[in-house]
Amino acid sequence: MNELLKRHSFSATFLVLFLGSVFLFSGGDGEIQRLNGFTMGTSYELQIVDMPEDITADQLAIDIGELLSGLDTEIFSTYAANSELSRFNRHAVNVPFIASSSLIEVLLMAQEISALSAGAFDITVGPLVNLWGFGPIVRVFESVPSQSQIESAKDLVGFQYLRISPSNQEIRKTRDIYLDLSAIAKGYAVDQLAEYLDEAGVENYFLEIGGELKIKGTKPGSQGWVPAIETPLDTASQVYQIFYSRGETIAVAGSGDYRNYFEEDGVRYSHEIDPRSGRPVAHSLAAAYVIDESAARADALATTYIVLGLDDAIALAKRQGQAVYFIYKSENEGFEDYVSDEFAVYLGNN
Ligand code: ADP
Ligand code: MG
Numbered sequence: 001m002n003e004l005l006k007r008h009s010f011s012a013t014f015l016v017l018f019l020g021s022v023f024l025f026s027g028g029d030g031e032i033q034r035l036n037g038f039t040m041g042t043s044y045e046l047q048i049v050d051m052p053e054d055i056t057a058d059q060l061a062i063d064i065g066e067l068l069s070g071l072d073t074e075i076f077s078t079y080a081a082n083s084e085l086s087r088f089n090r091h092a093v094n095v096p097f098i099a100s101s102s103l104i105e106v107l108l109m110a111q112e113i114s115a116l117s118a119g120a121f122d123i124t125v126g127p128l129v130n131l132w133g134f135g136p137i138v139r140v141f142e143s144v145p146s147q148s149q150i151e152s153a154k155d156l157v158g159f160q161y162l163r164i165s166p167s168n169q170e171i172r173k174t175r176d177i178y179l180d181l182s183a184i185a186k187g188y189a190v191d192q193l194a195e196y197l198d199e200a201g202v203e204n205y206f207l208e209i210g211g212e213l214k215i216k217g218t219k220p221g222s223q224g225w226v227p228a229i230e231t232p233l234d235t236a237s238q239v240y241q242i243f244y245s246r247g248e249t250i251a252v253a254g255s256g257d258y259r260n261y262f263e264e265d266g267v268r269y270s271h272e273i274d275p276r277s278g279r280p281v282a283h284s285l286a287a288a289y290v291i292d293e294s295a296a297r298a299d300a301l302a303t304t305y306i307v308l309g310l311d312d313a314i315a316l317a318k319r320q321g322q323a324v325y326f327i328y329k330s331e332n333e334g335f336e337d338y339v340s341d342e343f344a345v346y347l348g349n350n
Helices: 057-076 084-090 101-116 123-131 147-155 185-199 295-308 310-320 341-347
Strands: 006-009 016-018 032-039 042-049 162-165 170-173 204-209 212-216 227-230 239-242 250-256 260-264 267-270 285-292 323-329 335-339
Touching (some): 032 057, 042 057, 042 185, 057 101, 101 162, 101 170, 101 185, 101 295, 123 147, 185 212, 185 250, 212 295, 250 295, 285 295, 285 310, 285 341, 295 310, 323 341, 335 341
Antiparallel strands (some): 006 260, 016 227, 032 042, 042 204, 162 170, 204 212, 212 250, 227 239, 250 285, 260 267, 285 323
């Protein structure tokens, strides 16, 4: 008999703790303005050092709230029936659809990462995500789908069925695909927040949406930010590894198989789906962290590496010269790490 189904759904992965935020500052060179709330099915937190004088904290909160809800409910959400993405998902096959520049930008980046990973990352994975019960379409019976259901869903998956014409802002589907941007949209929103703050003249900040980060400059007192990677377990967060932003502007994203999953017959089924098999990933790689200039790219690549599994992930990271930190299950129950040279630089504070 089936074990009682157990669903663990801590909204999105929450992979990064913020040691940078636990210290109190007194009499430093500046002040931290904190802003937090909810967006894209998860929480966000912004820490801004030395607010520009021409903008009040209230105005900033309004602008940030508008920016985020615009990206979420108006563009990227598959949970909002009238978002641009939901409208495109319902749009007819082979009929051009005029898309916003934000959507086009994200779709182009997603397609590039699909090509790079030979389809391990694929935003047309939506029908499989829904079939396995991790999307907005709620299944009546939550259980492992049959092979024939998986095959039917897989028929609608393939990034080659999405055509993008940036020159005339048009997108088109050549099969009845359903896009899911959950693995890239939060990162893109972080990049947009960063752009807003850069334009407002903010020199030092720590931005986070659902564990995807962008960090610039320093905390008050010229100390670098110190993010932490958590141990890949579904228990309360524990610090696994801290690292240092070293005053650089970096984006950091993580993906893992351990927060958002369900269990049946003692088997764990994660929300990270391999579009090539149509099934949740099942291998030793438990968490992948990526540092990049772009949070959208870091977000998508973290998912890509988790789907690829340790060996292929290492091979791709090496080819790309990417800063990555992988945590995988060792044969004797514990965890082991793979840290690329590009990431190792951030483990030291000088
Ligand atoms: P989180 O959203 O928890 O931060 P990720 O960034 O790894 O985690 O995104 C995972 C989400 O992306 C899944 O819940 C699903 O909606 C979608 N997804 C799952 N598998 C893939 C894949 N192979 N390619 C692209 N998106 C995926
Ligand atoms: Mg991701």
